[in-house]
Amino acid sequence: MAIEGEKKVFEVELEASSLVKEIRESYATGKTRSYKWRMSQLQRLVQMLEHHEQEIAEAIVADLSKPKFEALAYEVAMLKNSCSLAIKKLKHWMVPEKVKTSITTFPSSAEIVPEPLGVVLVISPWNYPFLLSLDPVIGAIAAGNAVVLKPSEVSPATSSLLAKLVGEYMDNSLIRVVEGGVAETTALLEQKWDKICYTGNGKVGRIVMAAAAKHLTPVLLELGGKSPVVVDSSINLQVATRRIIAGKWGCNNGQTCVAPDYVLTTKDFAPKLVDALKHELEHFFGENPLDSKDLSRIVNSNHFARLTKLLDEDRVSGTIVYGGKSEKSTLKISPTILLDAPRDSLIMNEEIFGPLLPILTVEKVEDSFDIINSGTKPLAAYLFTNNKKLKEQFVMTVSAGGVIVNDTVLHLSVDGLPFGGVQESGMGAYHGKFSFDAFSHKKAVLYRSFAGDAPVRYPPYTKGKLRLMKALIGGSILSAIFALFGLSKD
Amino acid sequence: MGEVEKSLAELRKTFKSGRTRSVAWRKNQLRALLDLISDKEEVIFEALHQDLGKHPVEAYRDEIGVVKKSASFALNNVEKWMAPKKGQIPLLFFPAKGEVLPEPLGVVLVLSSWNFPISLALDPLIGAISAGNAVVLKLSENAPACSSFLAKTLPLYLDNSAIKVFEGGADVGNELLQHKWDKIFFTGSSRVGCLVMTAAAKHLTPVTLELGGKCPAILDSLSNPSDMKAAVKRIVGAKWGACSGQACIGVDYVLVEDNFKSTLIELLKKTIKKFYGENPKSSKSNARIINKHHFERLRNLLEDPLVADSIVHGGSSDEENLFIEPTILLNPPLEAEIMTEEIFGPLLPIITIDKIQESIDIINSRSKPLAIYAFTKDETLKRKILAETSSGSVVFNDTMIQFLCDALPFGGVGQSGFGRYHGKYSFDTFSHEKAVLQRSFFPEIEPRYPPWNSFKLKFIRLAYNFDYLGLLLLLMGLKR
Numbered sequence: 001m002a003i004e005g006e007k008k009v010f011e012v013e014l015e016a017s018s019l020v021k022e023i024r025e026s027y028a029t030g031k032t033r034s035y036k037w038r039m040s041q042l043q044r045l046v047q048m049l050e051h052h053e054q055e056i057a058e059a060i061v062a063d064l065s066k067p068k069f070e071a072l073a074y075e076v077a078m079l080k081n082s083c084s085l086a087i088k089k090l091k092h093w094m095v096p097e098k099v100k101t102s103i104t105t106f107p108s109s110a111e112i113v114p115e116p117l118g119v120v121l122v123i124s125p126w127n128y129p130f131l132l133s134l135d136p137v138i139g140a141i142a143a144g145n146a147v148v149l150k151p152s153e154v155s156p157a158t159s160s161l162l163a164k165l166v167g168e169y170m171d172n173s174l175i176r177v178v179e180g181g182v183a184e185t186t187a188l189l190e191q192k193w194d195k196i197c198y199t200g201n202g203k204v205g206r207i208v209m210a211a212a213a214k215h216l217t218p219v220l221l222e223l224g225g226k227s228p229v230v231v232d233s234s235i236n237l238q239v240a241t242r243r244i245i246a247g248k249w250g251c252n253n254g255q256t257c258v259a260p261d262y263v264l265t266t267k268d269f270a271p272k273l274v275d276a277l278k279h280e281l282e283h284f285f286g287e288n289p290l291d292s293k294d295l296s297r298i299v300n301s302n303h304f305a306r307l308t309k310l311l312d313e314d315r316v317s318g319t320i321v322y323g324g325k326s327e328k329s330t331l332k333i334s335p336t337i338l339l340d341a342p343r344d345s346l347i348m349n350e351e352i353f354g355p356l357l358p359i360l361t362v363e364k365v366e367d368s369f370d371i372i373n374s375g376t377k378p379l380a381a382y383l384f385t386n387n388k389k390l391k392e393q394f395v396m397t398v399s400a401g402g403v404i405v406n407d408t409v410l411h412l413s414v415d416g417l418p419f420g421g422v423q424e425s426g427m428g429a430y431h432g433k434f435s436f437d438a439f440s441h442k443k444a445v446l447y448r449s450f451a452g453d454a455p456v457r458y459p460p461y462t463k464g465k466l467r468l469m470k471a472l473i474g475g476s477i478l479s480a481i482f483a484l485f486g487l488s489k490d
Numbered sequence: 491m492g493e494v495e496k497s498l499a500e501l502r503k504t505f506k507s508g509r510t511r512s513v514a515w516r517k518n519q520l521r522a523l524l525d526l527i528s529d530k531e532e533v534i535f536e537a538l539h540q541d542l543g544k545h546p547v548e549a550y551r552d553e554i555g556v557v558k559k560s561a562s563f564a565l566n567n568v569e570k571w572m573a574p575k576k577g578q579i580p581l582l583f584f585p586a587k588g589e590v591l592p593e594p595l596g597v598v599l600v601l602s603s604w605n606f607p608i609s610l611a612l613d614p615l616i617g618a619i620s621a622g623n624a625v626v627l628k629l630s631e632n633a634p635a636c637s638s639f640l641a642k643t644l645p646l647y648l649d650n651s652a653i654k655v656f657e658g659g660a661d662v663g664n665e666l667l668q669h670k671w672d673k674i675f676f677t678g679s680s681r682v683g684c685l686v687m688t689a690a691a692k693h694l695t696p697v698t699l700e701l702g703g704k705c706p707a708i709l710d711s712l713s714n715p716s717d718m719k720a721a722v723k724r725i726v727g728a729k730w731g732a733c734s735g736q737a738c739i740g741v742d743y744v745l746v747e748d749n750f751k752s753t754l755i756e757l758l759k760k761t762i763k764k765f766y767g768e769n770p771k772s773s774k775s776n777a778r779i780i781n782k783h784h785f786e787r788l789r790n791l792l793e794d795p796l797v798a799d800s801i802v803h804g805g806s807s808d809e810e811n812l813f814i815e816p817t818i819l820l821n822p823p824l825e826a827e828i829m830t831e832e833i834f835g836p837l838l839p840i841i842t843i844d845k846i847q848e849s850i851d852i853i854n855s856r857s858k859p860l861a862i863y864a865f866t867k868d869e870t871l872k873r874k875i876l877a878e879t880s881s882g883s884v885v886f887n888d889t890m891i892q893f894l895c896d897a898l899p900f901g902g903v904g905q906s907g908f909g910r911y912h913g914k915y916s917f918d919t920f921s922h923e924k925a926v927l928q929r930s931f932f933p934e935i936e937p938r939y940p941p942w943n944s945f946k947l948k949f950i951r952l953a954y955n956f957d958y959l960g961l962l963l964l965l966m967g968l969k970r
Contacts, residue, residue, distance in 0.1 A: 033877065069942035073950040081954040099897035104559075108891075110898055115880060117903070194904065206691050213687035216680060216699065218908040223694070236931040246938050284940040294940040386931075395926055397508075399593060402925035410927060413954075416578035417588050417925035422595070423672060427696040429923070442910075444883035444898035445876065446891065450717040458727050459765035459775035461547035469547055473555035473894070 009183060016187035019148065019176065023119050026173040027146040032116060035094060041141045041170055042087050045134065048169040049080050056130055056161065063129060063155035065297035065331075066252060074251065075131040078413065082135050085415055085432060086142040093142065093436045096445070104473060109447045114440040116144035117218075118194030123150045123185065123208070125200045126299055127255045127353075129158035136197045136220070137175070139435025145195070146174040150188055153181040154299060193217050195439060199257075201351075202424055220428035220438050223421055224351050225378030226261040229408065230368045230394070232385035233269040240384040240406070241276040244357075245284060247382075247408025249335050253296040254355040255303075258380040258402075258409050261352050264368035267361040274337060274359065278322050281335050289334040290327055297331045298354060304331050307354040310347040311336065323355075365390065372398055376424035382408050401425050494665055497654045501597045501624040504651045511594060511622045513569055515649070519619045520565045522647040523612065527557055530643060534608060540635040541607060542733060543778035543812075552732060553608040556894070560613050563896055563913060564620040571620065571917045574926070582935070582953050582961075587928040592921040594622035595696075596672030601663065601686065603677045604632035604780055605736045605834075611640060614675045615653070617916025623673075624652045628666055631659040632780055664689075671695045673920060677738075680905050698909025698919050701902055702832045703859035704742040707889065708849045708875070710866035711750060721865040721887070722757040726765060728863070728889030730816045734777040735836040736784070739861045739883075739890050742833050745849040748842040755818060755840070759803055762816045771813050779812040779835065788814055788835040791828040800839075830856075846871065850878050858882075858904030863889045882906050 031037055049056070053076055060071040096111040120140050124133040133151045140147045149166070151159040163177040178184055189196075189211035198208045199222040212219045229244055248260045265273055285292040298304040308326055311317055316338065317324075323336035338358040341347050347358055362368055365385075372381060381400035385391060391405050401421035402411045411417050412431070420429025430438045456468040509515055527534070534554055538544040544552075577588035598618050602611035611629055618625045627644070629637040641657045656662055667674075667689035676686045677700040690697045707725050712718045728741040746754050766773040779785045789807055792798055797819065798805070804817035819839045822828050828839060843849060846866070853862065860882040864875050872886055882902040883892050892898055893912075901910030911919050937946035937953075945964070952960040 030878065067940075067942055069947055072947060077951050077954045084955075099895075101895055101897065104894045105891050108888075108895075110892075110895055112899065113876060118880075202694060205694055209691035209694065210688055213684055213691055216683060216687065216701070216905055216907070221694065239931045239934060242934075242939055246940075250938075250940055286941075292941075294942055391928070395591065395928075399922065400924065402927070404926075405928040406931060407927065407929040410583065410929070411588075411925050414577065414579055414583075414588055414925075414927060417927065418590060418923055419925065422922040422924070424694055427694070429925075441880065441903040442899055443876075443881065443903070444892055444895075444900065446883070446885045446888070446895060446898065448886060448888035448891065450712075450714075450720040450887055453720055453723070456547075457551070457731070458723060459545075459731055460767070460773065461545040461775045466547050466550055469550050469555065473551065473559055 009187075012180075012183050012187040013190065016178075016184070016191055019178065020119065020191045020193075023146045023148065023174060023176065027119050031171075032141075032144045032146055032174055035091065037171070038090060038141055038144055039087065041175065042083055042090070042138065044169045045138065045141075046080060046083050046087070048165050049076055049083070052165060056158075059157040059161040060130060060155075062157040063126065064252065064255075064299055067294045067296065069294070070250075070252065070296070071130075075128055079131055079134050079138075081413075082138050082415075082431075082435075086138050086436070089433065090142055090436075093433055101446075105446065105448070107449055107451070111445050113443045113445050114143065114436070115443055117439060117441055119146045119148070120195040120197065120439060121148050121150065121188060121191075121193045123188075123196070123198045123200070124152060126152040126154035127252050127257075129155035130162070132199050133158075133162055136199070136430060136435065139430055140197070140439045141175070142436045143439035145439050147176070148188065149175075149177045150185055151177065151179065153179070195220065197430075197438070198222070205426070220430065221421070221426040222257070222419075222428075222430075223379070223424065223426040224257040224353070225376055225400075225421070225425040226351050227258055227378045227380040227382065227400070228368070228372050229260040229263045229382040229384070230365065230372075231263055231265040231269065231273055232365050232383070232387060232390060233266060234386050235384050237272060237276045238280070241273070241280045243384075243407050245277065245280055245335075248357055249281070249285070249295060249355055251409060253298070253333075254357075255296065255299060255353050256409070258412065259353075260357065260382060260408050261378070262348070263357060263359040264362060264365075264371060265359060266365055267363065270339060270359055270361045274321055274339065277337055277357075281322070285335065289323070290325055290330075290332045295332070295335075295355075298333055299331075301328075301331065303354070304328065304333070307333055307352070307356065310350075310352065310354075310356060313345050313347065316341045316345050316347055319358075366393070369394065369397055377401075377422045379421045379425040380404065380409070380411070399423075401429075494656075494669060497626065498597065498669055500651060501626065501654065505594070505596055505624040509649075510619075510624055510652050513572065516568050516620055516622060517565055519648055519653070520561050520568070520616065523561045523616065523619075524558065524565070526643060526647040527554055527561070530639075533639060533643075534636075537635040537639045538608065541604070541633040542780060543776070544733065545775050545777075548731070548733070548775070548777065553606055556609045557612045557616070559894075559896070560616045560912070560916070564616050564917070567914065568620045568917070571914055572622075577925070579927070580956060581958065582956070583929060585930050589926050591924045591926050592621070592917070593924055595920060595922055597624045597626070598673040598675065598920060599666060599671045600625060600627045601674065601676045601678065602627065602629055604630035605733050605738075607633035607636035608640070610677050614677070614911060614916065617911055618675070618920045619653070620917050621920035623920050626654050626656060626666065628656045628658070628663060631657065673697070675909075675911075675919070676700065683907065698901070698911065699907040700738070700900075700909070700911075701860070701905065701907035702738040702834070703902070703906040704832050704856055705739055705859045705861045705863065705881075706849070706853050707741040707744045707863040708846065708865065709744055709746040709750070709754065710846045710864070710868060710871060711747060712865065712867065717867075718753070719757065722754065722761050724865075724889045725863075726758060726761045729838050730762070730776070730836050731765070732890060734779065734814070736777070736780060736834050737890070739893060741838070741863060741889055742859070743829070743839040743841060745841050745843060745846075745852060747846050748844060751820065751840060751842050755802055755820065758818055758838070762803075766816065770815055771808060771811070776813070779814055781812070782809070784835065785809060785812050785814070788833070788837065791831075791833065791835075791837060792817070794826050794828075797822045797826050797828055847874065850874065853879050858902070858906055860902045860906040861885065861890075861892065880904065
């Protein structure tokens with residue numbers, strides 16, 4: 001890593017541009033377009049995951065002190081699943097979609113043919129360093145693209161393992177990993193790509209999109225936000241609590257883009273909810289959560305400082321009702337609950353991305369929806385309720401990337417649902433077939449015969465042609481016939 | 491310009507009130523648009539004639555008819571489009587419901603172009619309305635009669651608190667682009683597309699860019715003379731018959747094998763004469779160049795002596811009437827501007843090659859166009875073109891007509907843009923597809939919760955594989 005720091009800027013740029021040139025030349029050979037090549041790469045990926053599962057888990061643990069379970073279940077297993085789905089469905093995804101044509105273009109047939117965009121760039125984050133690196137890559141490969149992957153330098157063990165394994169298992173003329181930090185990412189962003197997929201925060205999302213704009217490159221931005229959980233009173237409190245805990249602290253200790261960021265509940269119900277949370281938290285993580293092996297640590301000292309600062313803010317520290325403990329040497333922060341931190345405090349305005357859960361109380365549970373909609377649109381929004389009307393109101397009026405009723409985070413593992421944000425939480429979506437689509441161009445193809453030409457299309461233009469034109473474009477066979485015979489309703 | 495801020499604030503307020511989300515509102519706006527088009531048909535013909543010299547047939551075919559068709563199609567389908575789409579949920583999560591629910595993005599900006607000043611303004615507007623958004627429509631100042639007509643008339647028919655129209659030039663455009671939108675839809679040049687996307691990046695606003703490029707027509711050898719005639723008619727129609735070449739999906743240049751060049755040129759000349767008569771300048775079927783700037787740009791393309799030498803038909807122009815004669819060139823140098831820039835005018839270069847397959851390399855050496863047209867009966871060549879080139883769309887044995895097919899997405903790739911519209915795609919492009927998952931409190935999947943152990947890990951692995959038998963065995967203690 002020290003070597004990278006000494007590299008001159010133009011060297012890094014030169015490397016980036018020659019890398020892209022090389023990959024474009026390989027892509028131009030047409031190799032990635034065959035079903036065979038795509039399947040071979042996907043199969044190699046599965047092999048890689050199977051043969052190196054433990055190594056991968058260990059790297060993730062080294063970077064994040066993530067419980068090995070989480071690394072295996074939420075990264076490796078999910079990736080295998082994603083890859084297996086692509087392998088199973090690829091043939092079907094690659095088939096052109098036949099579409100109906102109307103009388104206006106008769107006689108004709110039409111279809112939509114998916115084709116790769118070309119050479120794509122995937123920039124991934126540190127919190128699910130394996131999953132969020134390779135999941136988009138799976139989509140890119142399935143769609144027949146060449147890929148350059150730039151993993152996060154904040155998770156160095158996984159970054160270097162990715163570089164090693166991709167180098168060993170994948171077709172290096174078309175799939176490459178570039179390690180590095182800001183300099184390398186900037187150099188890569190200067191190049192011309194056919195698509196850029198970025199997972200991370202809104203600040204860098206803007207930089208990525210601005211860089212993409214120079215080359216008119218489309219982007220897939222998976223960002224974040226403050227994903228709220230609205231908790232109604234007439235529910236199975238224990239189940240709801242466990243699902244909130246699983247989604248918040250059970251996923252990388254809150255460092256997850258769709259983790260419940262804060263809770264909204266009624267003033268009356270809040271004490272019950274706090275008690276239930278305390279009870280279940282102890283059940284899951286024990287009396288001394290800082291010692292629990294089932295909790296990730298905070299990724300680095302920057303984020304540790306950021307999170308402790310959120311708690312230290314003047315009127316905030318007094319609202320802590322549970323937890324609040326931290327250990328700088330191990331970068332650990334215990335599950336922390338706050339009750340009614342001030343609305344204008346930092347913790348209530350920035351995406352927390354950590355193990356702190358503020359609870360905001362309202363008079364009526366319906367008031368939560370306005371509060372949520374007054375902020376920027378989050379990546380996810382959650383509601384726990386048995387009230388049918390409330391469910392409907394929530395689904396119809398709360399705008400977020402995705403919403404779940406009576407659970408948290410789960411929609412990520414459902415391949416049949418698109419995963420992506422809206423407005424500040426991102427643009428575009430992926431997972432399952434949506435991944436294939438995200439990295440494809442859907443080319444419209446129309447087949448016509450030489451016969452069947454309406455002279456009305458061509459000059460010289462006359463009033464008669466105008467009548468016939470109106471009938472033809474209107475699509476009504478009857479009026480077309482009328483017009484042909486010189487009869488008309490006009 | 492407080493005008494923009496004021497308008498935006500009003501639009502946001504309207505959108506927040508939920509009015510634009512109702513089916514009734516959307517349908518009313520669409521019906522109002524249909525009324526506008528039919529009430530004002532003659533006025534529109536007049537405006538298009540004033541701005542571009544378009545004949546009513548062309549105006550109807552490319553603008554009025556298109557808008558009518560789009561609005562009717564949207565009116566008939568909007569309720570269907572608004573319905574949530576079911577998503578497959580794994581059995582493991584039973585009982586659960588998953589669906590994708592389209593919702594409006596919010597307040598959107600549509601920036602339209604001057605070459606089809608009615609349809610390129612109203613067609614995206616139809617999409618934005620049917621998806622339930624509030625809209626600002628910015629018209630092109632280069633087509634002043636149409637701009638003024640729309641600016642005056644749209645407010646008389648549509649809901650002004652939700653749909654606003656702005657006239658003006660680059661300064662108005664720039665002002666609008668500084669603000670935060672929930673989507674920007676742009677039709678125009680790549681150069682301005684870049685500026686639009688850069689401005690959008692500041693607010694993470696998603697964009698659809700409908701740009702242009704050099705759309706080639708590949709003309710293979712056609713043994714049947716009537717096929718050849720039909721092909722040439724369609725090429726002429728797509729070059730000069732649509733806004734005198736000023737169309738993003740018009741034919742930019744033709745690729746043909748060397749031994750057919752004479753036949754082609756003869757047929758082109760004959761067809762031009764049939765369409766426009768002996769003196770095209772006096773033909774009422776010939777649209778004009780939009781303004782002096784573009785007239786000069788086009789004339790300059792012919793200034794290069796090597797290019798001027800390659801003219802085999804036409805070449806004359808009349809600045810006062812903004813008229814350029816249908817012009818054919820034979821093999822102008824490939825590095826000349828006429829072969830590197832999108833022509834967007836009535837000049838047709840013919841590039842000859844030894845074998846028709848070479849067209850693919852020539853096309854691939856340039857940026858991806860909005861459309862590729864190929865006239866051929868050779869199935870192998872068709873497959874090759876489809877597999878080895880990339881473009882927004884491909885049409886075999888015709889030109890431009892893909893524009894009328896509502897079931898086909900209309901959009902570019904690479905330098906010709908990204909995003910798409912027409913038909914349902916218009917609705918989609920102005921919507922956010924929200925994933926919705928609904929679960930019940932029972933049954934519980936215990937292995938989801940810490941503390942972790944190897945049993946739970948096994949469970950999750952089997953769950954991911956949808957290995958329900960394995961799960962059953964595991965739960966019964968029969969799997970190690």
